[in-house]
Amino acid sequence: MDSEVLVSRPHYDTRAVALRFRHEEPGARRDVPQPSSGSATAGYRSAKYTPAEWFSNYQAILQQAAAHRTEARSIQRESRALSQDTEADASKNQADGTRLLGQRLQEIHGWQSELRRHIERLQEDTDSLLALRTRLERALDASQTPYAIASDNLKCRARRPGPDLVQDSVEEELLKEVELIRSVQALLRRTADQVVAQIKSNREAKQTLELDWSDKLQAYSLDELSGRHSNSSTDTQLHPSSASVQEQVCNSTSWTKFTQDNLSIAVQEQQSSSSLRALVEQVLQDTTDDLRAQCSRVERAFSQRCEQLLEARSQLEMKLEEILEQIGTQERNIVALQQAIQDKEAPLRVLQSRLYLRSLRPNTELCRDQPQLSLEEESRQLDGAAASLQQRLAEARGSLSWLEESRRGLERDIDCKSHSLFIERDKCLKQRERYPTVSTLSGY
Structure with a gap:
């Protein structure tokens, strides 16, 4: 196989790794490169640890475990002492409370x-x-x-x-x-x-x-x-915020x-x-x-x-009787005057009819002869009589009105006296019989 490969792996200096491991804190996390194997690693340095690195690694672990053990024993001794002290203080404070x-x-x-x-x-x-x-x-x-x-x-x-x-x-x-x-x-x-x-x-x-x-x-x-609560009570609970002092809490004096x-x-x-x-x-x-x-x-x-x-009231009633008698007489007088005035209507109609017909005479026949003068005199007399009767009737009616006014005044005054007597005797004095008693006025 050709010595040139398509993929290469990083180069690690084992001595530098060993020296750096000694200066790291125990328990610190280290990135350990994963060794590779196979034909892809041919011709390159191996990624495995050296014996020195292996020794340094487990020695550091041993030292760290020893330090932790020593620290744990110290904490245990202090915890036992603190538990005993707090138990005594808690019992005393609870008894005082x-x-x-x-x-x-x-x-x-x-x-x-x-x-x-x-x-x-x-x-x-x-x-x-x-x-x-x-x-x-x-x-x-x-x-x-x-x-x-x-x-x-x-x-x-x-x-x-x-x-x-x-x-x-x-x-x-x-x-x-x-x-x-x-x-x-x-x-x-x-x-x-x-x-x-x-x-x-x-x-x-x-x-x-x-x-x-x-x-x-x-x-x-x-x-x-x-006060009934004790350490053995089953109805106690933890309330962490209850121990804080409220802002508006008063003292014993207040x-x-x-x-x-x-x-x-x-x-x-x-x-x-x-x-x-x-x-x-x-x-x-x-x-x-x-x-x-x-x-x-x-x-x-x-x-x-x-x-x-x-x-x-007695005096007013006697005067009223006299006025009533006079009113009756005056009423009869008015009736007589009215009848006299009515009796003048027929002659007046005849007179006025004659004068009207004579006013229709033609030409020189329309003259003031003796009949005409007689009719005119009759007209004046009838008018004067009617006027006198009307005036007398008006006076009689005025007198009757005054008599009626006097009657009404007497009746009003009698009614007033009767009403006043009713107020004084039949109403006021009767009402005062309902005046409250002493016990009622006292609120009983």
């Missing part, structure tokens, strides 16, 4: 009892204020009845026309009563608003205490469960101060509730006494006014 959890449970339980006591006290105060608010609302509703009575009395009396529209003692007492009721209602509303505001404050303080108590109850449950501040606010609200209850009781008593006293004064004024109205 269990002891501190027990102390914490006692502290939480004490604050819970204090919170519960003030929560119950706030609830009692709130219930009492709710009952007082109900009384104030009932008293306010009860005051609407005398206010409606007094207002209706004033409105009805204000509709009286003419001389009946007087500012008498009844109106003065009614105005005083209305003003008194308004001031009483305003006072009751302000007092009710104070009660509602205090109830709201009590509930807010109670809610704050309840939230604090609820948080402590949950914390107590969690700490109690934490934790205690938070509950103390909440309790201080609750005590203030309890004192305010007690003072407000006494105020409400006094307000209800005073307003009831004032309203009943004014009611008595108004009713006395009404009785006096009724006597005056009865006398005035």
Whole structure:
């Protein structure tokens, strides 16, 4: 076979490879060329390792194994010592944690009892204020009845026309009563608003205490469960991120101060509730006494006014009878005048027909002779009589109108007196019989 080949393999210097192997770190990866064989390698240097390379290679492996063994024994000794130390520290720290959890449970339980006591006290105060608010609302509703009575009395009396529209003692007492009721209602509303505001404050303080108590109850449950955990517990898990301190975690001092501040606010609200209850009781008593006293004064004024109205109505009724009689006479006079005017229509038709026919005479026959002069005089007389009758009829009708106006005025005045008497006696005094009692005005 010819010494020239188509494919050649790279040339390796075995001495250079041996020297480079000594300087490499043990365990470093080396690229070992793969030996080739066959006719393709004829006439070239072999890629096999030399004995020196082989010796150096396994010696390096032995040295590396010895170093690793020594290092492993050192780590084992240190690990045993560290395990014993950490085991002792873990046991001690766990015992301290269990002891501190027990102390914490006692502290939480004490604050819970204090919170519960003030929560119950706030609830009692709130219930009492709710009952007082109900009384104030009932008293306010009860005051609407005398206010409606007094207002209706004033409105009805204000509709009286003419001389009946007087500012008498009844109106003065009614105005005083209305003003008194308004001031009483305003006072009751302000007092009710104070009660509602205090109830709201009590509930807010109670809610704050309840939230604090609820948080402590949950914390107590969690700490109690934490205290029961031991190394033999089967319900424990790993939570790596739980050991990190949160940014907004409070300390023991602020934790205690938070509950103390909440309790201080609750005590203030309890004192305010007690003072407000006494105020409400006094307000209800005073307003009831004032309203009943004014009611008595108004009713006395009404009785006096009724006597005056009865006398005035009697006089008006007598005058009305006289006017009615005169109206009847005047109506008969008007009928007679109308008949007289109607009786003049027939002669007037005859006269006007004669004058018309005579106006048709031809030429010189159309002259003012004696018949013509007589007809003209008759026309003047008929016109004058008709005019006199019409004037007298107009005067009679005017008189009748005045009589009717007087009749209507008397009837209106009688109706006014009757209506006023109805207002004073049959309506106002009857309505005042429904005036609320003392217990109703007090909100019971």
